[in-house]
Amino acid sequence: MKLWDKGFSTDKKIDHFTVGNDRELDLLLAKYDVIASKAHAKMLGKIGLLTDSETSDLVNELDAIAKTIEEGTFTIEDSFEDMHSKIEYLLTEKLGDTGKKIHTARSRNDQVLVAMHLYLKSELQEIKTETITLFNLLMDLAEKHKDIMLPGYTHLQIAMPSSFGLWFSAYAESLIDDLYFIDAAYKVADQNPLGSAAGYGSSFPIDRSFTTKEMGFETMKYNVVAAQMGRGKVEKATAFGMSSIAATLSKMAMDICLYMSQNFNFISFPDELTTGSSIMPHKKNPDVFELVRAKCNKLQAVPNQLILITNNLPSGYHRDLQLVKEVIVPAIQDLKACLEILTFSLKEIRINNTILEDPKYDYLFSVDTLNELVQNGMPFRDAYKKMGMEINEGTFSPKRDIEHTHEGSLGNLCLDGIREKMKKTL
Secondary structure, three states: OOOOOOOOOOOHHHHHHHHOOHHHHHHHHHHHHHHHHHHHHHHHHHOOOOOHHHHHHHHHHHHHHHHHHHHOOOOOOOOOOOHHHHHHHHHHHHHOHHHHHHHOOOOHHHHHHHHHHHHHHHHHHHHHHHHHHHHHHHHHHHHHOOOOEEEEEEOOEEEEEEEHHHHHHHHHHHHHHHHHHHHHHHHHHOEEOOOOOOOOOOOOOOOHHHHHHHOOOOEEOOOHHHHHHOOOHHHHHHHHHHHHHHHHHHHHHHHHHHHHOOOOOOEEOOHHHOEOOOOOOOOOEOHHHHHHHHHHHHHOOHHHHHHHHHOOOOOOOOHHHHHHHHHHHHHHHHHHHHHHHHHHHHOOOEEOOOHHHOHHHHHHHHHHHHHHHHHOOOOHHHHHHHHHHHHHHOOOOOOOOOOOOOOOEOOEOOHHHHHHHHHOOO
16 A cells, blocks of 8 residues: 555565665654644644544544554554555544545655654654763763873873873763754754645645644744755754764773773773683673774764765655665664663773873873973973983983862863753753
8 A cells, every 4th residue: 555556556676676674664653653643633623624523533543553553563564655554544444534534735755754853853852861871970980980090192102191080071071062963953853844745835724833833843844845855954963963972982982992901901891791702711802892883983974874865956855865764763773772881881890090000101290290390490391301301311200299280180170060061951
């Protein structure tokens, strides 16, 4: 069954190619098509295209379909093109001609649009919640381990003293930047496109303000052509927000992989969070974090995938837009999985609190030792040369009792300030 069926069938090969994996993906989106269909039915009743009885029957039956979706018993068989055709079939099977009226004044195009907007709003909020959960854990770890020193690196060379407090809270504060992108994507999604039909509106006197309020959108996408052009655009906005979080997570996962190695030995995890080797009995591999790194690097390619699918398409609907769904939906699930597993694993992180006792880290303190000479009156350039000579001659004696006091430094992490900044995104 197809919403555009005119009484003739399409070649099975064409049907298989054009439908793709829509049925599988639509199982995740069907909930939102029902929400939109309920709002649409109520609106049709409000403007007199449905009787009160027809409206009530449609809403009740849509609620029954929603229950099957929630229970996991809703299916989209191969005989149906997508969720829209299956839901309309169920309505018609149960209500007869009343079920056939649900498609009045709308197109499959704006059905997809509004379902995707509602889906992305929900998923973006869930991503934000999971990101905040990870943020709170990182901040707690920063507070707990703020005084444990850690080597800082530039060019992967020993550079200056850092701390686990700095390391954990650095990633926490970076997540705030990522949520700015998520909030921007949410704002794009929070516009009702329903009523744009095939992209040029309808001759029926529909009430788009009613459906906007009914579905909980902040506003509507007023121009119907602009609404249609939102297909692909709202997914791209979401992808950019997700890629920003993914970049933060992949960088942290890389740090963890380095810090777990025997060459660094800064951190460790319980055996149950690592994996072994098929031939090397001593191995404790960071497979979880390697997969987070790989998945999040893959996620950073999603915006470009969507750009390449939608780039240079003229206004109006094109079947190319179907493919954005199969890119964005799995990406969302991958990002949520990475956020969840990082939060789960980092709760069990074990910190080495004696790292800097190794003399190979003495040079970390060259800058602080140099700065003490400057504070005692020596010109910076002379102090720099003196320190360089001592290092070359092997006579360097590090000043380990360092004192960093400025905002955001070792001795002044400004954790309260970072928490306040996060609160402003809520």
